[in-house]
Amino acid sequence: MPGMDTLYRVSxxxxxxxxxxxxxRLEDWPGFFHTDCLYKITTxxxxxxxxxxxxxxxxxxxxxEDRVAAIRxxxxxxxxxxxxVIGMASILGEDADGIRAEAPFLVVRTMRDGQMTLFAxxxxxxxxxxxxxxxxxxxxxxxxxxxxxxxxxxxIPL
Amino acid sequence: MDDGATILNTHHWPAGISRVPFWVYQDQAxxxxxxxxxxxxxxxxxxxxxVDIENQGDYRTTFIGDMPVIVVRGEAGALHGFENRCAHxxxxxxxxxxxxxxxxxxxxxxxxxxxxxxxxxxxxxxxxGGKGGMPREFDMRQHGPRKxxxxxxxxxxxxxxxxxxxxxxxxxxxxxxxxxxxxFNRKLEVIGRFTQHLPNNWKMYAENIRDTYxxxxxxLFFTTFKITxxxxxxxxxxxxxxxxxxxxxxxxxxxxxxxxxxxxxxxxSEEFLLRDDSFLASSPEFGDDIQLxxxxxxxxxxxxxxxxxxxxxxxxxxxxxxMDLHWTFVGFADDTPEMRKMRLKQANLAGPAGYVSMEDGCxxxxxxxxxAAASDEIAIVEMGGYESESQNTRxxxxxxxxxxxxxxxxxxx
Ligand code: FES
Ligand SMILES: [Fe+2]
Numbered sequence: 001m002p003g004m005d006t007l008y009r010v011s012x013x014x015x016x017x018x019x020x021x022x023x024x025r026l027e028d029w030p031g032f033f034h035t036d037c038l039y040k041i042t043t044x045x046x047x048x049x050x051x052x053x054x055x056x057x058x059x060x061x062x063x064x065e066d067r068v069a070a071i072r073x074x075x076x077x078x079x080x081x082x083x084x085v086i087g088m089a090s091i092l093g094e095d096a097d098g099i100r101a102e103a104p105f106l107v108v109r110t111m112r113d114g115q116m117t118l119f120a121x122x123x124x125x126x127x128x129x130x131x132x133x134x135x136x137x138x139x140x141x142x143x144x145x146x147x148x149x150x151x152x153x154x155x156i157p158l
Numbered sequence: 159m160d161d162g163a164t165i166l167n168t169h170h171w172p173a174g175i176s177r178v179p180f181w182v183y184q185d186q187a188x189x190x191x192x193x194x195x196x197x198x199x200x201x202x203x204x205x206x207x208x209v210d211i212e213n214q215g216d217y218r219t220t221f222i223g224d225m226p227v228i229v230v231r232g233e234a235g236a237l238h239g240f241e242n243r244c245a246h247x248x249x250x251x252x253x254x255x256x257x258x259x260x261x262x263x264x265x266x267x268x269x270x271x272x273x274x275x276x277x278x279x280x281x282x283x284x285x286x287g288g289k290g291g292m293p294r295e296f297d298m299r300q301h302g303p304r305k306x307x308x309x310x311x312x313x314x315x316x317x318x319x320x321x322x323x324x325x326x327x328x329x330x331x332x333x334x335x336x337x338x339x340x341x342f343n344r345k346l347e348v349i350g351r352f353t354q355h356l357p358n359n360w361k362m363y364a365e366n367i368r369d370t371y372x373x374x375x376x377x378l379f380f381t382t383f384k385i386t387x388x389x390x391x392x393x394x395x396x397x398x399x400x401x402x403x404x405x406x407x408x409x410x411x412x413x414x415x416x417x418x419x420x421x422x423x424x425x426x427s428e429e430f431l432l433r434d435d436s437f438l439a440s441s442p443e444f445g446d447d448i449q450l451x452x453x454x455x456x457x458x459x460x461x462x463x464x465x466x467x468x469x470x471x472x473x474x475x476x477x478x479x480x481m482d483l484h485w486t487f488v489g490f491a492d493d494t495p496e497m498r499k500m501r502l503k504q505a506n507l508a509g510p511a512g513y514v515s516m517e518d519g520c521x522x523x524x525x526x527x528x529x530a531a532a533s534d535e536i537a538i539v540e541m542g543g544y545e546s547e548s549q550n551t552r553x554x555x556x557x558x559x560x561x562x563x564x565x566x567x568x569x570x571x
Contacts, residue, residue: 041511042350043351043352045351046350046351046352051348051349051350051351052349052350052498052502053349053350053487053501053502053505054350054502054505055352055505055509055510055511055512056506056511057502057503057505057506058506059503060433060434060436062432062433062434063433063434063437063503063506065433065434066432066433066434066435067506069432069433070379070382070513073378073382074378074379074382074383074513075378075379075513075516075517076376076378076517076520077516077517077519077520078520148351148352148353149352149353149354149355149482150352150353150354150355150510150511151354151355151357152354152355152356152357152519152520152523153354153510153511153516153517153519153520154510154511154516155511155516
């Protein structure tokens, strides 16, 4: 049975993760993951039906770094920012693979002109392991959005 | 009556297909006329995949323009389609995205339909205890939702409401059928579905998927990472009526940036290398050197082959200034695990977060907002001339003109 310490460490990681994206420090975002990892954005319906594709699908930290490089240097979109509200994590289990955890999230998107929308709601399905320094990192973070529909485009990661 | 002639009483459209007035993206009357003349006109619309409705009683619900429809697998493998509207008071007959059923019973008053959409029973038709009930002379055979003609090609199911529409193959034309069958040549398997809401009139996206001119100018991922270039071989094939288009990019995908440097344009951003380009290590699977093939079917369906990333994109209008784009990512049932993994990784290229498609999510809205006060001004569509015949370059807007050629013909506008 995982203790309070695990819950605290996972929650602290989620908080830092949200602050990094929302604070536009995207260059630091890949650092939350192991070199070998899975980051995917999908929908609840795809998960229910066992459909494996995501709108973002990265199986290495390198792919996450490339995502950031593309957003910064190649992709074109109107300025906007996210505000993540990540709920208290549930620690589902802990074994040789790492800690299995899940946390609900809401993301509000604020556009350049001030328009604010509830952009995404869903849950993170995570597998976490410590890195060589002992800090927790994501081996897997699957972003499962409740809605099948994305407004306009998804540039900044969730 | 909202038809082309009435609309032209109050709106002007220069002759030809190389100029497009902005009111066409803004006007409610135009939208109503489109529903009658295009969505319910002699046009075949993508509905779903054959593998979505494999077994008898499997159905999916979707839309033809504003019209909700049900497409269902009937007896002996037959495909049926009908309007998702109860003959009684008009409620949706089915209100899930998909399912399996013996028949369809309307939730409101339990009128029942068979898999072909025939009304086959009415609750309390003879009343209760000899009281109430429908008049004796009411004939169920005279009532029911509008039926579609349904047909399929390459595992893609299409439907049309118009009995006067040509056959599906004739509608698509032989050159386009060949392009479809090049990719959709065996049993498909869905690997994911996503919907993207685009805040623009649906026709802007219909133009966008035919606009080979913008690809390497707006989508800088291509040029930054040298994925596709005008100096590679390729071109566009356009059906004789202009309606459909197939573009191809042939080559290995790696080139110098000299063309852009000479032009001194924005695409000339300094190159940088991907940290992990494993997702671009695609393997040719169609027996040729075509790296990218995009087939745009009139009005708003796009069949995508981006290396090994295969997808169907279906346009559903949502009011004058919005639309939903339904992405169905597919592989083949006989994919190797390696090929399937490659498709998952290449799904990064296109989709709501696609490296080479995300800009299309906002660019139509930039136009929609840009033309807000310019109903009577016009867009210029003259790259590559004034006509809409096939061309061996992608620096052309011939396919966009083709869309308008067919649009004006159908709308009589
Ligand atoms: S509306 Fe369908 S049964 Fe009444
Ligand atoms: Fe595009």
